[in-house]
Amino acid sequence: MLPTILDLTSLRAAYEAGQTPLDLVETIIVRRAASEDPAIFITPTPDEALRAEARALMERAPEPNSLPLWGVPFAVKDNIDVEGLPTTAACPAFAYDPESDATVIARLRAAGAIVIGKTNLDQFATGLNGTRSPHGAPRSVFDRNYVSGGSSSGSAVAVASGLASFALGTDTAGSGRVPAAFNNLVGIKPTPGLVPNVGVVPACRSVDVVTVFAATVGDGVAIRKVMEGYDAADPFSRKAVPSSLPAAGLRVGVLDGAEREFFGNSDVEALYDAAIDRARALGATIVAFDYAPFRQAAELLYNGPWVAERLAAVKDFLATNAADFDPTVRTIIEGAKAYDAVAAFEGRYKLEALRQKTGKEWEKADILMLPTSPTTCTVEEMMADPIVKNGQFGRYTNFANLLDCAAIAVPAGFDANGHLPAGVTLVGPAFTDDALAPFADAMHRAARAGMGKDREAALPEAGRVVAPADDFVPIVVVGAHLTDMPLNHELTRAGGYRLKTGRTDGSYRLFALHGTIPPKPGLVRDPSFTGNGIEIEVWALPPTAFARFVQNIPAPLGVGKITLSDGSCLTGFLCEGHAVAGGREITEFGGWRNYISATGPAA
Template sequence: MASTFGYTLQDWQQRYQQEPQQITALLEAHLAAIDNQDNAWLYLATPAQLQAQIEPLLASYLRNPAALPLFGVPFAVKDNIDVAGWPTTAACPALTYTASADAFVVAQLKAAGAVVIGKTNLDQYATGLVGTRSPYGAVRNTFNADYVSGGSSSGSASVLARGLVGFSLGTDTAGSGRVPAGFNNVVGLKPTKGWFSASGLLPACRLNDTISVFALTVEDAFAVASAAGGYDAADAYSRSNPHTAPASIKAHPDFAIPANPEFFDDKQAEAAWDSALERLLASGATLHPIDFTPFQQLAEQLYYGPWVTERTVAVGEMINRPEEMDPVVYGIVKSGLDYSAVDAFKAEYLRAELTRQIQQTLAQFDALVVPTSPTIHTVEEMKQEPVRYNSQFGTYTNFTNLADLSALALPAPFRADGLPAGITLIAPAWHDRALVEFGLRWQQQLALPLGATGKAQPTQHRALPPSADHVRVAVVGAHLTGMPLNFQLTTRQAVLVEETTTASHYRLFALLDGPIKKPGLLRDEQGAAITVELWDIPLARFGEFVAEIPPPLGIGSLTLADGRVVKGFICEPMVLKQALEITEFGGWRNWLTSLGSK
């Protein structure tokens, strides 16, 4: 049987489409080919555990393949996330317990057809960005074993980068789902806090934790996130999407970047960043250097202030058993005992003030782009400076959850020494899909190999499925790009999708009364195809938009030339008797141009 290592979700789906009954043999062979001495794994499924997951899947898939979008895809779970009947250790043997139930996210993914094949190594208690703070050994970088893998989700990034799973779950409090992605040339999606339930996650910092996704492609990461996310009433910090964020980033984005980025004298990291900026400019982006001071100040709060006390709370009574903890982790966690409740409230006030500054800055741009990490170190170097070098890795990550931001770590041009050097896009909460849309374009532009597999990017990247969080609206006149009422879309985070035409049975009229000329569109089998623009407007802003539409105009359903049906402008037929018919021009702009030529 041919190796299934390095398969993307699309590869797995195509394999099963040919013969879904091969799921058991395929996954058994896949699991058997994994080296059980590889310390990126802390636990691998037994044959019985594998079969118990597979058994209910096949019959469901044969009835309705669309109901199981992740059918038979093997995935790995960071070992601070529960899998029912499996041990959870958080890389602390003394803590080990057998989980009584799946974490909410794991259950969601199993329900979508995915199969857990193992649990992965991590920095103990998810405390670290290095991947070396584990009694099970340091997980090595997948490109050069002398270097760290990044952490704390070291094992999950490693097994994914080598193609041993279709995707993997990490966690991200301070950057643990992004730094390992950057160090191993994979995608790391850090979702908006609360999109993924934390039920069944052993917390590191409960207010700032989120489960994250590693994948070989951006579309895979978003497909997994879409299956994993969802409101969970059992998690007090779970929240529902407010449907106010944009669906995508515009074709020519405005990106903020740090004005004077810090690389800690790592010239190769700096050169890789400069190369990434060149590629961003080539993609059509405009880059805006900003004062990074508030971001830096907030990043420092996570470990060098009262916020570290959350980690002290998370370890519980283990704080009294230092001999059973990693000494560096223990030192960090123990420092939380030095702070009072007064200190904690002061820290929260400072967090809120810095977050407000950050949010106001980001509101001016499509996203912030930063190096995922400003540098990288060898395993031996980490032994000399375990705290200082770890802190360096968090320069561009530590502030993100404190400020309630979404983030997407992307592969980027490599360093001259052959090590990966990623970039990360950061935006306000619930901008996850918008970041992913740009990530798709970026991945197609760079066409880097997939992780450490050596495999090429897919020749055809799949577009994201239609968004249930947005309404696609066809505009035909004064709301077109550059027209007087276009601001009613742009100020509501609507994004232009494309220019296209209606089906060939519409008539177009110009309503000439009032200060602004407006179009009237009428369905008529004797009509023609009319040029329109499609805009995606956030669902929660759609009602505001419709409320501003004056009579005799309204919103109905329009049929496009390719058969799609979208929302669009319609008009009361009675008023069109006094309107000017302009169907022959095929669109509003053409008619306006004709006026100027007379």
């Protein structure tokens, strides 16, 4: 029997106990048919297609939990391409059939995840409320009179109601965070450029981010790690340089009196204050900061030339199909016509000036903690005043992508009547995505708010996110244990944590080993060789897990000391020399990932 909320820990336990992805799919089919919210999906994956995908997975990887997301069901916002399902962006006249999966979908499917359908959204991802769709408005899982949040409305409701283990959204102004708050979920908003946008219908291409809705921070981070990674086909993709945060004495910036605005919602304000108390109890140092320059940057997204990016994304379609737009969405996008190239440059100058001002505030705090949304409202209230009400939701979210931030939204509890949830968002500088996670997880657990609609659910201990302890042991990996590769789960399941990426020094050569399943490379040091180094990742494992991991390494592989390009010397995978004699040298590819991309996994 599966739990109401399909967190990864519970689902993996069910698979270990003998259930199969086909059993899971049958449960999803029943739950989907019984759902009280008909507006969640635009295009559900047909029942027989779901069953076929489950069977195909079991043939490809018959061992339970043998892939990082083996048999995990997920929903996809309908502005992200899924081969076999139309992409509509909640505009039927815009619909097209994608020829291939978006990059993130391909990576998730390769990891064993199963798409259960395309979810509803504010049309063209323009809105934070979830009512701007011809397919209806998904509702809060706690009160159908209230909005679900948007624009990733159906994605959040799918997870919160127990139809999916996770769902993908997109976030330009807060669309991956506000629906999380309104449905008692975690919202993972990566640093812009960390997760590629290839195959995503753009809203504002330069600041769009693919996001994750999940039951726990641990789940969301694990899923994000499957999706992330540089993709040259995305002009805004970046190679991450992970940034750390203090392990102790974390300084958390909170709103001062002048910038506090909850639009009369005293319940959300009380929950924000309670979250501040929890952060202090967890050992954080609470500091006030001036939100004004962040707020002024946020205003540029809808009241500045960045709205012209929304027009750039759909200008040709708007020219021929203006009548097919939601009236509010059309009003916003056509507002871009008021801006010219001069305004675009002036807006950029203003943003950079504000960035300098926010830099002074970052000197006070390591991370910021803000209300995810300062208030909520009913669907009726939103429809009566769609621009103003929607703007209230984005007061504390709109700046994050413009200012290149990472963010994790977590539940903060329920109002005084136990009726509606609210949330807080932890915001960090670029590429603090992993570093934010332990504190975000601790805040979620301390709130005791449950997961999704199951407000009594206990967060699984196995999914707890912790910062690597001082006694964690680093290990260098070069092949099948790299992020996104088939054996990476051996590190993550053991409590491993990726410390950094890098390269060896120039004295190492890489070979493709014969007959290994899955395919593996052999790294050999040749002091007489001078090259550009081999791509590596450094992971940290708990000491006992490190010992088990090393014990299970099969010959001809073993561990030894590897010198990195920065001069450090760490324990990592090496290969016995005899095993590469006569083998194919692949040093020219610069690393195993490049070799696999060029030649295919069976090479």
